[in-house]
Amino acid sequence: MNVSEKYKDIRMQTIAFCKHLHIEDYALQVVQFASPPKWHLAHTTWFFETFILIPNSKNYTPFNPDFNFLFNSYYNNVGDRILQASRGNMSRPSTDEIYKYREYVDAKMQELLAEVSDNTIIDLVILGLNHEQQHQELLITDVKYMLGHNPLFPVFNKEYNLVSDVNSHTGTIKINGGVYEIGYQGNDFCYDNELGVHKVYVDDFEINNYLVTNSDFIEFMEAGGYADFNLWLDDGWSWVNANNINSPMYWHKIEGDWHCYSLSGLQKIDPLAVLCHINYYEANAFAEWKGMRLPTEFEWEIAAQQLDWGKRWEWTNSAYLAYPRFKKENGAVGEYNGKFMSNRMVLRGASVATSKDHSRTTYRNFFNPTERWQYTGIRLAK
Template identity: 75%
Template sequence: MSKELITKYKEIRAYTETICKPLKPEDYAIQVVQFASPAKWHLAHTTWFFETFILKNYLDNYAEFDSNFNFLFNSYYNNVGDRILQTNRGNMSRPSTDEIYQYRAHVDASIEKFLSDVPDKNIIDLITLGLNHEQQHQELLITDVKYMLGHNPIFPVFKDNSSLIEDKNKSNESINIKAGLYNIGHQGTHFCYDNELGVHQVYVESFEICNHLVTNGEYIDFIEAGGYLDFNLWLDEGWSWVNKNNINSPMYWHKIKGEWYYYTLSGLKKVDKNAILCHINYFEANSFAEWKGMRLPTEFEWEIAAKQINWGKRWEWTNSAYLPYPNFKKENGAVGEYNGKFMSSKMVLRGASVATSKNHSRLTYRNFFSPTERWQFTGIRLAK
């Protein structure tokens, strides 16, 4: 088990650094907006996780890399101590990016040495949690880099031939699901987050769900029909968001000489009408569904249908608030802060996206974001 775990650890840690390879030195420290963290911070925070929860607690005579790093790179774990404000993550010109990479090497060497002996189950579970945590940040790293470059006035290319949003549907059909009682929640011995646990039954009425996601062309029809101008289509909070922020299209879309363009990681491109829609928030998804005379599926309907539908290209908004399952239990201490304390004012997204790391998706995965957020690779699946 130790050799397998070390191999997995090395692979996942290396991929984070691979994502960063196209970055210029000036890119690493930029924080364009509060919810998007600098690349340098992601590199350090994922390392801090292993140092804080494993090395400091379990490795005798571990030499901490820098005593300031707990304050600088703790994200939201109140049990671990004070931390900088999230809005200040982009103010750190020091420590340098080189020092952050040295920090990663220091922690990696200590973890690999530590794992040379067969660890007990509790430590294996913590390492596994840390690796899944890093995979979450790999996707956030990609989306945060896109937000940074997508708000650069010259729309720079991050990586040629890697737009990540050119994929298309494989089906235009719908699937019918019968009414009945269904089991919801993670079963089995493979890794999952605590918010997936608590297998329970739900009753659903019969419903129909699309085996495809909404395309850019379909969404352009919504725009041209006045979808962003008709308050009847919008939830009240969504309508306030549209007007306060002068929203008239998905994130990264620009109308240039009468044609729609969008920023991609491969630069500015003309919108492909046949490609799957991306970067919309819950309010936009809900309004489009209203316009179509349909609705978003609940997270339970999505999970029930997931074995039959094509998924994995976009995080899919559901019509479910992010709430605990029956018998949900938070762990004691800092690890218990991982998911449970965010169960308010969030909506559930299901599936995965083209930016999701390899082997980091499953039918029961519950992602969650605020209904205004759209910098992730989000899309729309309709139901009725």
């Protein structure tokens, strides 16, 4: 696929997911960290308009001059923006108008792509498409959060379940200690935070070739895992108590049986399915209870060729920090990754909600240790 086809394909996938939404779903923001679907649709479009069309397309007229303010996410370099917590205050512009905005920008992008040869621009388009893929995953998780917190537990789509996959491997992989190279070495797209190939020394380690299952975690729960402070990090123990946590997100005990909400509706927990929607503190406490630990992001990357991965984002025991030769790019695009390098933990792998072609063994995902609404899981090491 050339860039123009790739553009069409990826942009179309965003729409394909949204066709299952009701109009009322588009504007809603039920929690600060999740954005309304309408906002995702507009913001990804704003990215192409702001970073590609306006600087490079002659005579380009912005679709609506207010949209820069409305749909800038966090790029301080591109002017004022509304706070993340207020994204759900906006019933207008209407969903219709956002779809028109997408069509308008898509048409202009196709014109531009038909004639462009400058690699800098093409690289920015590729970045924009990767950015769109990240928002495709957030769209899924944000919609799940909204519907999963509606007391009616509505079905989004009978065919989207995303929490039923099982391990296809067993056993443990042993890796010898030594100096290894870390970081992206290919020629295709990667994020700036993966660059700067560098050496790390790791000790001998063993890593499971499978993820923790629901039944494993139910064992932990039944053994009183949520009540035993010795298993928890101090901040994690505060989180458990402040929020009365006693199960993974989306789990509900109904007439004695654990159920969970999925995009296909409320369903009984499948004990064999891979555990989902736990945060770093829960992952860490579970590992502690097992007498094992989470792998570091380096161990994960070193073992990755031999691992069965891709069902869940896997919490690692590495804080999200810069690689030794990390250099943020100038200007707004440089705000992409670097500024989040505190108070976040690295997740490796990819989830069933991750867009196709949007994963690789060097990919560094990162979230606050409290967050659970992504499709997250646990792999153990020792």
